[in-house]
Amino acid sequence: MDAVYRRKRWLFAAALAAVATCIATPASAQLREPLRYVAVGEVSRPPIGWVQFCQDRPWECRTQAVEARDVELTSNALRELERVNRYVNARVKPVTDLEQYGVVEKWTYPESGNGDCEDYVLLKRRMLLELGWPRSALLITVVRDKKGDGHSVLTVRTDHGELVLDNQVEEILAWQNTGYRYTKRQSQSDPNVWVSLGDPRPIPYVAAQ
Numbered sequence: 001m002d003a004v005y006r007r008k009r010w011l012f013a014a015a016l017a018a019v020a021t022c023i024a025t026p027a028s029a030q031l032r033e034p035l036r037y038v039a040v041g042e043v044s045r046p047p048i049g050w051v052q053f054c055q056d057r058p059w060e061c062r063t064q065a066v067e068a069r070d071v072e073l074t075s076n077a078l079r080e081l082e083r084v085n086r087y088v089n090a091r092v093k094p095v096t097d098l099e100q101y102g103v104v105e106k107w108t109y110p111e112s113g114n115g116d117c118e119d120y121v122l123l124k125r126r127m128l129l130e131l132g133w134p135r136s137a138l139l140i141t142v143v144r145d146k147k148g149d150g151h152s153v154l155t156v157r158t159d160h161g162e163l164v165l166d167n168q169v170e171e172i173l174a175w176q177n178t179g180y181r182y183t184k185r186q187s188q189s190d191p192n193v194w195v196s197l198g199d200p201r202p203i204p205y206v207a208a209q
Contacts, residue, residue: 035176036160036161036162036174037157037162038162038182038197039198040195040198041195041198042195043193043195043196044195046193046194047184048105049105050107050140052107053107053122056108061191063191065190066135066136067189068157069188070158071133071134071137071156072158073158080128081128081156081163082172084124084127084128085124085165085172086170088123088127089120092110092113092115092119092120092167093114093115094115094167096116100115107122109123109126117151117153118140120167121152121153121165121167122140124165125138125140133156135191136188137156138154139154139155139156140152140185141153141182141197142185143178143181143182144180144181145168146179153180157188161174161175162175164180166178182197185197
């Protein structure tokens, strides 16, 4: 009698575990999947630096809306991204706009060999466009860094998620692994339209100093 009872309890426990596994697996997959891409919100105001860049170089901002297109992340594509990222990071010296131009904010190409974060981003974007990468996959993105300061990076939309090219980090990272908070970026369909970003991750606790 005890043996039959113990066997029934074992079968019940095994069945319950199997059901729990069936439920948990799709749920965990659903939780992981959205983090491959930042949630895109409403249209937002373009950064003043982008507006000024377009005033200085109107031919670079005369664009037509295109269909959103992600890049297939092949091994060759990843190597190309890494090559461009390393090249620009190694050849541009970080200098603030105030030091170089006497103004707080100026987006331009680092033709002097010096530049701030936006200048790195603009050069990486231009080099990748010249290599044939689709414009809709190369998005200038505004974030808050780990100190809470404003910062800009280049987001690359791929079929494996969003990758970040950053002048502060040599390695190309998935967006969710940078430690940044994402606020706004260019629309995939039109670089002159900017959209807010709904970063779904909880804001980390920072102790008061």
